[in-house]
Amino acid sequence: MSQHLYDQDEFFQYYIKLERQIKGLAGAPEWPQLKAMLPDLNGLSVLDLGCGFGWFSRFARENGAASVRAIDLSEKMLDKARSMTNDDKIEYERVDLEELKLTENQYDVVFSSLTFHYLANFPALTNEINKGLKSSGRLVFSIEHPIFTAPSKPGFVVDEETGRKFWPLDDYQTEGLRITNWLAPGVKKQHRTVGSYINILLNSGFRLTDFVEWRPSKDELIRYPSRESEVVRPTFLLMAATKD
C-alpha cells in the first residue's frame, strides 16, 4: 500500500497552499507543455490517476470530455475535489494505484500529474493502463525527473571557487526508495532512471511519442528569476505514449 502522505494533517496544510493547488493548472509552470501532449478531448473517455483536487478532471470536462473517472489515494484530496465539482460526469473514487485493475478498452486518454514517482510497482500500473486504453489511446503524464529524485542529499551546492550552483547527482543508477523532507519530513518517493521509465512503457506495449524535460522559457526566466534552477537541472519530466 502506498504512503498516505496526502492524508497527513501537517503535509496537507502545507500542500493546499502551493500555487498549483490555489490556482489550479494555471499555477503549474509545466502545464502548457503537458496540455500540448493531449489530444482534442471532445467526446473522449478520460481516466485521471492521482487526481488531487480534481483540477485536470474539471478541465477535461470543460473541454468536452464525455466522462472522467478520477482516482486518488487520499480521502482528503477527494473530499476537497468533490466540494469543488458540480458535474455528474466526473466520478471520484478512492483507489490505491498500486492495486488498480482496469477493464479492457475503456479509455481514450489516461492522464497523471506528478504521481507515478510515488509508486513502487510502476510496471504493474502501466500494464493495466495499456489494457484499459482503447487502441491508439494515449497516456499523458508528468513525474519528478530522475535527475531530481536521484540524489541521496537533494539540494543545490555552491562551488566555492566559481560561485556556480550545481546539483549533487549521486546514486542515479540505484533505483528505489528516497526519503526527503518536502513540506513534511519523511516523504517517500521511488527513484527510477529515465531508462527505466522508457523501457517500462515500451515493455507494456506503448509507443513513445512525447518526451519533455521541462525548462522555463526566456520570458519566464525574466518574470520568475528563481526558475533559473530549472536550467541547472530539470525538476519535471513530461511524457506521452500511445497504445500500439
Place this chain on the structure above:
Amino acid sequence: MSQHLYDQDEFFQYYIKLERQIKGLAGAPEWPQLKAMLPDLNGLSVLDLGCGFGWFSRFARENGAASVRAIDLSEKMLDKARSMTNDDKIEYERVDLEELKLTENQYDVVFSSLTFHYLANFPALTNEINKGLKSSGRLVFSIEHPIFTAPSKPGFVVDEETGRKFWPLDDYQTEGLRITNWLAPGVKKQHRTVGSYINILLNSGFRLTDFVEWRPSKDELIRYPSRESEVVRPTFLLMAATKD
C-alpha cells in the same frame, strides 16, 4: 566542419592506447548491450558512422553483413582501419558527418559508436540517416550520456561531511559546446539533453525501440571496482530506433 581531433598527434598517441582500441569491441564495456540492439546482420547492408579503427565494420562482416560502408573524419583512423582490414566488402571513406548526404533506401543498419556527441548539427544527420535507411531499417548508436556531458566542470566531487562521491551537474538545459580535457586539452563536444536526442529521432521519422543508460553488472563491479562511478552517474547512453 567538425574538429579534426583524431588527427592531432598528441590525442592520437593517447587514443590508440585505450583498451577499446587495443582490444576492439571486447575492450568496450558497453558493447554487449549495444550488440544486443542489433538485428541479425546476415546479408544486410551496413553503414558505420565514425568507424575509427574499423572494429565494428569487421565485426559486421564476420557476422554475415553483405557490405559495410565505413565513414570517419580522420585520415589517421582510416589508415589504421585499412591496415587492419583485408576485405573488399568494407569500403572506408573520409566524410565529415555534418555534411553527409545519403541516397534513399540504401541501408538495413546504421551503426555509430561514441561519435554523435561531437556533432553540432545532429538533426541534419538523423534526417539523412532516416532517408538512407530502408523501410524498417535500424539505427543503433551510443553517445556520451547528457548527464556526463552537461557539467561546466566535469569531474567527481567528494562531500566532505559524508565522504560520498557526487557528480556536479549544472547547465543541463544549456545545450551546445563543452570543452574538456580528455587525453588532450581542448576537446570539443556538443552537449544536448536526453529530451533533445529523443525528439530529434522522433522528428526525423524514427520510432524509439531501445534506450539503455549503461551501468556495470554486479559481476563487473567485483572485477572492476572503479566502475562504481558508473552507478553514481552514467557515462554511456545507448539507443536504437527503427525507420517508421
